Amino acid sequence: MSLDNCKRTFFRVLPNKLNRGKIYAPLFLVLCIATTILYTRTRTRKSEEIEHQDKLSRQWEINHTCINIDFESSDRTSIILDGFDKFNFCACGINTKGHYLVNQSSVHADSLYIFCTPVRSQSQDFIQLGEKKHQLSKSVFNGYVSEVYKGERDSLWVFPKYIGLGPPASGSSALQEYIMSNKYYYKFCTRGYHRCVNTKKEVKFWNRGRNLERSKDGRKYCYAPNLDCYLLRTPTKKFAEKNFYGEITVTLLWHLKSPEYIQQLSPENTKLIFILRDPVSIVIAWMRKNGIQLEDYEFVIEREISSWLNCINSVKNEVKCAYMIRIQDKTSYIVSASYFLFLQNWLSYIPLSRFIFVPASKLRCNTEEVMRGVFESIGVSQEFDRSKINYEINVNTNRIGKTSKGYGNIEKTTSDSMGAGFHRASKSSVCVPQKNLKHINEKLRARLEDFFEGYTVRLGNLLGIPVDELY
Ligand SMILES: Nc1ncnc2c1ncn2[C@@H]1O[C@H](COP(=O)(O)OS(=O)(=O)O)[C@@H](OP(=O)(O)O)[C@H]1O
Numbered sequence: 467m468s469l470d471n472c473k474r475t476f477f478r479v480l481p482n483k484l485n486r487g488k489i490y491a492p493l494f495l496v497l498c499i500a501t502t503i504l505y506t507r508t509r510t511r512k513s514e515e516i517e518h519q520d521k522l523s524r525q526w527e528i529n530h531t532c533i534n535i536d537f538e539s540s541d542r543t544s545i546i547l548d549g550f551d552k553f554n555f556c557a558c559g560i561n562t563k564g565h566y567l568v569n570q571s572s573v574h575a576d577s578l579y580i581f582c583t584p585v586r587s588q589s590q591d592f593i594q595l596g597e598k599k600h601q602l603s604k605s606v607f608n609g610y611v612s613e614v615y616k617g618e619r620d621s622l623w624v625f626p627k628y629i630g631l632g633p634p635a636s637g638s639s640a641l642q643e644y645i646m647s648n649k650y651y652y653k654f655c656t657r658g659y660h661r662c663v664n665t666k667k668e669v670k671f672w673n674r675g676r677n678l679e680r681s682k683d684g685r686k687y688c689y690a691p692n693l694d695c696y697l698l699r700t701p702t703k704k705f706a707e708k709n710f711y712g713e714i715t716v717t718l719l720w721h722l723k724s725p726e727y728i729q730q731l732s733p734e735n736t737k738l739i740f741i742l743r744d745p746v747s748i749v750i751a752w753m754r755k756n757g758i759q760l761e762d763y764e765f766v767i768e769r770e771i772s773s774w775l776n777c778i779n780s781v782k783n784e785v786k787c788a789y790m791i792r793i794q795d796k797t798s799y800i801v802s803a804s805y806f807l808f809l810q811n812w813l814s815y816i817p818l819s820r821f822i823f824v825p826a827s828k829l830r831c832n833t834e835e836v837m838r839g840v841f842e843s844i845g846v847s848q849e850f851d852r853s854k855i856n857y858e859i860n861v862n863t864n865r866i867g868k869t870s871k872g873y874g875n876i877e878k879t880t881s882d883s884m885g886a887g888f889h890r891a892s893k894s895s896v897c898v899p900q901k902n903l904k905h906i907n908e909k910l911r912a913r914l915e916d917f918f919e920g921y922t923v924r925l926g927n928l929l930g931i932p933v934d935e936l937y
Pocket of ligand 1: 633634635636637638639640716747750751752754755826827829830831902
């Protein structure tokens with residue numbers, strides 16, 4: 467509320483109140499002033515923060531001319547001395563003062579580095595390093611980041627505390643809402659650091675989606691491994707002492723390179739959250755979400771199972787088939803639900819200890835307990851207060867549903883608006899973990915259970931979790 471609004475309301479109310487000899491008017495005035503002060507202070511802090519980030523990044527762009535160099539073993543000998551002599555090279559980094567690459571031993575052959583020079587000679591567009599000429603460009607944010615630079619950067623920016631990777635239709639929207647209800651959750655900006663948008667999900671940085679490219683400053687290539695672009699949208703240390711942020715992108719799961727990028731570029735204490743939901747329920751939920759009509763379920767499933775079997779017969783490798791089919795068919799329900807196969811790829815890059823596995827049924831029915839566990843694992847304040855969640859949850863089923871205003875009470879939505887196969891929640895007060903299996907006939911259910919037979923045991927073995935505790 468602005469002070470003007472406040473005054474207007476005050477003067478409208480004042481005469482009546484005074485006529486009646488009440489003492490409310492002065493109280494009201496005090497309240498108004500207090501609210502205005504509070505509001506202005508919050509606004510100032512917010513714009514101060516955005517300004518700070520903006521300034522840092524501009525300063526960075528103006529002051530540095532950068533070059534990405536891909537070192538090969540043969541380059542090693544003359545590079546460093548030549549570079550340093552002529553161009554006063556330093557490793558990239560805001561406020562970088564020192565020369566990091568003081569001797570040859572700090573450069574690894576076959577690695578990519580970014581170097582920046584704060585002084586760019588007008589006449590030179592390239593530099594000669596050994597036998598090679600390297601074009602100088604303004605591509606500050608385009609390329610891998612050197613290990614040396616990473617150290618500098620880590621002292622300035624704050625990484626996400628968690629990255630959620632799926633699977634789809636597992637309850638990830640609910641989980642993100644629950645996490646964001648934590649009062650220390652910080653907004654993640656997708657539309658340029660100067661205009662924060664609270665992104666709930668699908669940031670898509672790590673799987674090279676285009677969601678971060680919409681920034682007004684025209685900066686391109688805002689996806690992995692271009693970490694600077696990502697981090698410029700996050701709070702700097704100055705503003706993030708107590709706060710934390712994180713994101714969930716369910717499509718990460720299928721991207722071959724995402725685990726590699728995350729392992730390479732994020733610190734170890736950034737946890738990976740994965741929701742475990744029974745694959746048959748995922749198939750149903752994912753089909754419904756993609757608008758498949760109930761009467762077409764069987765046809766779609768049979769078609770997918772047969773293309774799966776064809777692939778297995780010819781390629782003879784499940785993991786390869788999973789990736790191949792996903793590339794051809796972006797919604798493949800059977801393959802999307804076979805998240806076990808993709809997880810294998812993730813675990814070949816990232817140790818199991820960095821993962822937090824959340825059983826979907828517990829998220830739904832034991833929300834408080836699960837959320838305290840999640841907060842503890844990512845290392846933030848463990849308070850979970852349901853009343854802070856700004857949407858309604860169905861008291862019977864613990865489910866959230868989308869309305870035109872965002873999330874709303876599922877009871878208020880019609881079965882049509884929820885897609886084929888949706889049935890209204892029952893009036894029972896028992897929390898039922900998976901209701902969607904009731905919507906399909908016995909035959910289809912048996913077919914899917916048959917397809918995923920043995921899946922749970924293999925998943926349990928892979929993750930070292932007893933099968934009855936998985937979902
Ligand atoms: N609190 C809670 N806990 C666990 N699961 C919940 C919760 N709230 C909603 N849901 C169910 O999650 C399903 C949607 O999952 P996602 O949000 O991951 O979908 S998406 O991939 O992001 O589109 C969707 O499943 P189906 O109802 O089977 O379609 C939601 O009902």
